[in-house]
Each structure stands twice: as structure tokens, then as C-alpha cells.
Amino acid sequence: MLPTPSTSHVSFDNVYEPAEDSFLLLDTLSASSETHFLHERFGQPSSATEGIVDSPQGAPLIVEVGTGSGVVLAFVNAHADVLFGHRHILTLGTDINSFACRATETTVEKASAEAPNGHGIFLDAVNMDLTAAIRPGTVDVLIFNPPYVPTAELPNLSQHHQYNTHNPSTGNSFEQDSHLLSLSYAGGVEGMETTNRLLEQLPEILDPERGVAYLLLCAQNKPEKVKEHIRGLGAGWLVETVGASGKHGGWEKLQILRIWRAGSPPAT
Amino acid sequence: MKLLTLNFLTCARRACKSSADAFPLHPRDVELEIVEAEPNPSFLSNILPRLEWPALVTLCAELGLPGLPAEAPEVAELTSGEDGKGGKLAEDLHRLLLETTVKEGALVCGNCGHEYKVKEGIANFLLPSHLV
Numbered sequence: 176m177l178p179t180p181s182t183s184h185v186s187f188d189n190v191y192e193p194a195e196d197s198f199l200l201l202d203t204l205s206a207s208s209e210t211h212f213l214h215e216r217f218g219q220p221s222s223a224t225e226g227i228v229d230s231p232q233g234a235p236l237i238v239e240v241g242t243g244s245g246v247v248l249a250f251v252n253a254h255a256d257v258l259f260g261h262r263h264i265l266t267l268g269t270d271i272n273s274f275a276c277r278a279t280e281t282t283v284e285k286a287s288a289e290a291p292n293g294h295g296i297f298l299d300a301v302n303m304d305l306t307a308a309i310r311p312g313t314v315d316v317l318i319f320n321p322p323y324v325p326t327a328e329l330p331n332l333s334q335h336h337q338y339n340t341h342n343p344s345t346g347n348s349f350e351q352d353s354h355l356l357s358l359s360y361a362g363g364v365e366g367m368e369t370t371n372r373l374l375e376q377l378p379e380i381l382d383p384e385r386g387v388a389y390l391l392l393c394a395q396n397k398p399e400k401v402k403e404h405i406r407g408l409g410a411g412w413l414v415e416t417v418g419a420s421g422k423h424g425g426w427e428k429l430q431i432l433r434i435w436r437a438g439s440p441p442a443t
Numbered sequence: 444m445k446l447l448t449l450n451f452l453t454c455a456r457r458a459c460k461s462s463a464d465a466f467p468l469h470p471r472d473v474e475l476e477i478v479e480a481e482p483n484p485s486f487l488s489n490i491l492p493r494l495e496w497p498a499l500v501t502l503c504a505e506l507g508l509p510g511l512p513a514e515a516p517e518v519a520e521l522t523s524g525e526d527g528k529g530g531k532l533a534e535d536l537h538r539l540l541l542e543t544t545v546k547e548g549a550l551v552c553g554n555c556g557h558e559y560k561v562k563e564g565i566a567n568f569l570l571p572s573h574l575v
Contacts, residue, residue: 233492236451263489267451276565296486296541298448303568304575307455308559310466313493332572339569379460 177205177257180249180286185278189352191243191359195420196320196391196429200247203418203431204258204318204389212433214260216385217315232385234263235315237295240305240373242268243359245279247318248297249286255295264295269303272355273339276300302339305373306380314380317388319373322359325366325395330357366396374401377434378408387435389417398430411437444566447540449502450494454552455559455568457575464554467498470505471558473548480541484533488518490540499539508539 179201182193203209217235239248248268255262268279279300287294301308306317331354338351362369370390377388392398398416405414414434421428449467459465496515503511512532521533549558550566557574560567 231492234486234489236493263486265447265490265493267448271569273565273567277563280564296447296490298451299444299564299566301444301448301452301566301568303455304570307570308452308568310451310453311460313451335569336571339567 177201177250177254178289180246180253180282182244182246182278182282184281184285185244186274187244189347189355190272190275190278191356193244193246196323196393197243197246199418199420199429199431200318200320200389200391201250204247204251205254206418209417209433210258210260213258213316216387217259217264218261232382234265234296235259235385236313237264237266237316237318238306238309238314239266239268239318241275241319241321241359242270242279242300243272243275243320245275245282245300247320248279248300249283251318252283252295252297253286253290254293256293259295262293262295265298266295267298267309268300269306269309270300271302271304271335271339271358273302274341274355275359276302305369306376309380311379312382315382315385315387317377317381317386319370319388320391321366321370321373322362323366323370323391323393323396324360324362326361326363328361329363329368330354330361362396366393367401370396370401374404381436383436387433390432390434391429392432393429398432402432405432405434413437444545444561444564445541446499446502446543446545447490448566449550450499452550452566452568454554454557455570456552456555456557459552459554462554465552467495467502467553468550468559469553470502470545471549471551473506473561474546475506476544476546476564477538477542478544480537482534482537484522487521487533487536487540491515491518491521503539508543509535511535511539 252266255264270276283297338354402414416430417433418431454465545561551558
């Protein structure tokens with residue numbers, strides 16, 4: 176078992192606290208079946224060239240969308256050598272909540288300091304909507320633990336700009352913290368409204384050859400329907416359930432889909 | 444935010460995605476800060492294939508930082524030298540990409556002119572609703 180990054184410095188009044196879904200991502204990404212897939216896909220450093228990755232495409236860029244506390248991205252960055260077979264990865268986080276971005280930076284830096292010989296390079300946590308400001312075609316591994324709870328409507332963003340800013344004199348109001356937290360779980364119709372927007376961005380944002388995405392879903396998101404949708408994106412799109420937890424009435428409560436394209440990349 | 448991060452960012456506006464002018468973003472009134480990071484030449488070799496070199500050269504010029512060679516170096520140049528650490532070029536790149544950070548200021552899209560603020564090292568790419 177690889178150590179779980181500490182989030183003891185994070186205020187869970189306005190940032191999502193790591194829970195069963197976060198831990199399922201950690202378990203899935205570090206399971207031998209998944210590390211085998213990632214090792215194959217992203218190359219091993221060649222001993223002859225002292226740590227230079229065989230792939231001419233260079234260090235893979237790992238992006239977590241909606242990092243919250245940063246526990247998942249911190250885990251991936253800190254244990255790069257175990258997950259990818261080498262530590263030459265770049266990691267980047269995004270979140271719509273600026274408090275989550277700050278929390279993520281600290282979580283990743285603390286976890287990396289505790290894994291001095293195995294961690295990758297953490298770039299930044301950037302405040303944005305999903306992948307809005309990321310250059311198309313640059314993401315090699317995308318990880319998304321979305322707001323998946325079915326709700327009557329999505330959070331109202333008309334006050335987001337004010338709520339997203341820390342007010343040092345008055346502190347955060349209850350309304351502010353409630354709004355920020357709701358962004359981490361409220362998913363609208365079938366809990367899929369935000370996830371559907373991310374799925375629309377996938378073909379453009381992923382590296383066309385080696386891009387792969389990990390998406391967490393709950394049973395109410397109708398995972399089979401989501402998988403059908405992904406296969407319908409076009410020729411070559413593949414999707415597989417690679418992690419699951421907590422059976423409820425015969426249904427997997429949570430599951431993780433791996434989404435990627437066939438025929439890519441060459442194994443060496 | 445690290446200058447290396449800018450290699451992966453563009454304007455957040457949908458309409459700018461297809462414009463060559465939306466990358467790289469242009470720094471405006473920025474305050475830079477050096478944050479020490481452990482040197483690792485083999486990391487640099489792996490980052491090199493990912494860099495949009497002309498954009499990096501532009502960024503350096505706009506920030507008034509020491510110039511980079513106009514052409515991207517070869518991977519071998521970063522691991523050459525007596526110690527295998529690539530000498531001054533590797534040192535300069537390490538300083539530039541991994542230790543030079545934007546602490547305060549703005550990043551401006553060359554296509555639409557929209558300005559994204561950076562505060563306490565965190566860049567804000569959220570758009571007002573009329574621009575989404």
C-alpha cells in the first residue's frame with residue numbers, strides 16, 4: 176500500500192474532503208493492472224540513456240480536473256515511479272474553486288517532499304472551468320472525480336466570482352462555503368451535466384495518440400449509457416470499467432472508467 | 444505559477460481555441476519570484492520534447508529575461524559536459540522553467556485581449572458569463 180497524502184491542512188468547510196470516491200481512484204490507479212497499462216503506454220526510462228524516456232514525445236502530462244483537496248493528484252505525483260515506471264511526469268491540477276487550488280498546491284508539495292526519490296514534477300493548480308485554458312491535444316492522462324450527485328439543478332454561478340475570493344476581514348460566509356462545496360458534488364440531471372461537458376472536451380484535449388482518461392461515476396449516472404456514448408465518439412474509442420466499490424442492491428455504487436483510443440500508441 | 448505551466452495554457456475562450464494568437468499568453472505587469480527546486484538534468488531532457496520553443500523564446504523576451512537560443516537544443520546538449528549535467532544551458536533552463544514563477548500580475552490573450560489575473564501565484568481563468 177502506498178501512503179495516502181495528508182490533507183490535514185485543508186479546510187473542509189469549502190473544499191471537498193477526501194472520501195470513498197477519492198480512495199477508489201487511489202486504489203485503482205495503483206492496482207497492478209493499471210500500473211501495467213500505464214508502464215506500457217508511457218515508456219520506461221532506458222538505463223543506457225540514464226533516465227531518458229524512450230518516447231520521443233517526452234514526459235507525459237497528467238491533469239486532474241477538479242482536484243478539491245488535491246489528494247489524488249498528490250498521490251499520482253508522489254508515486255510517479257510506481258505508477259508510471261519512472262518519475263518523468265508532469266502534473267497539473269484545475270479547479271473552479273480557488274480555495275481548492277490553494278489546498279492542492281500544499282497537498283502535492285507535502286506528499287512529494289515525503290517521496291524524495293520517486294515524485295514527478297508538479298506544475299501548478301490553476302483556477303478554471305474543467306479544461307478551459309489547457310492547450311488542445313496536450314493531456315496524456317486526465318483524471319476526473321466529478322460532481323456526480325443527481326440534483327434538481329446545477330449551482331448558480333452568478334455570484335461565483337465573489338464567492339471564489341477570500342475576504343480576510345470578514346472571513347467566509349456560510350452561503351459562500353455552501354456554494355463552493357456544492358460545486359464539488361452537485362451534478363444536475365442524473366448527476367451528469369458537468370461530466371457530459373467534460374466528455375465533450377475529451378477528443379480535443381487528449382493527446383491524439385497516447386491520451387487516456389479516468390472517470391469516476393456512481394450508479395445513478397447510468398455508467399452503461401455513458402460507456403455507450405463514449406464508444407459512439409467515433410472509430411477506435413475504447414472504454415472499460417477498471418475499478419469499482421460498494422455493491423448496493425447488486426449495483427456497483429461507484430466505478431471508474433478508463434477511456435482511450437485503439438491503435439495507440441506503439442508499445443515502445 | 445511556474446513558467447513551464449504557461450507552455451500548456453491558452454486563452455479559455457472557446458472562440459480563441461483555433462487562433463494561433465491565443466498562445467502563448469502574454470505577461471502584463473507581472474511580479475516574478477524565484478522558488479528553488481532540486482536540479483535534475485534527466486527531467487529537463489524529458490521536458491524538452493514537450494516545449495513549444497518559439498513561444499518560450501517570446502515569453503523570455505517579454506519578461507525581459509536573458510535570451511534563449513533561437514532554436515531548441517538537442518536532448519544530448521542537456522546531458523553533455525564533464526559532469527553529464529549539461530552545463531550552463533541546463534542550468535538556465537532549470538531556472539527558467541522550474542524556478543521562475545509568476546506571483547502577481549496578468550496574462551493576456553493575443554487574440555481577444557482578455558486579461559487573466561494571477562494572485563498569490565494562482566492564475567484565474569474563469570470567464571465572466573458573457574464570454575463563456
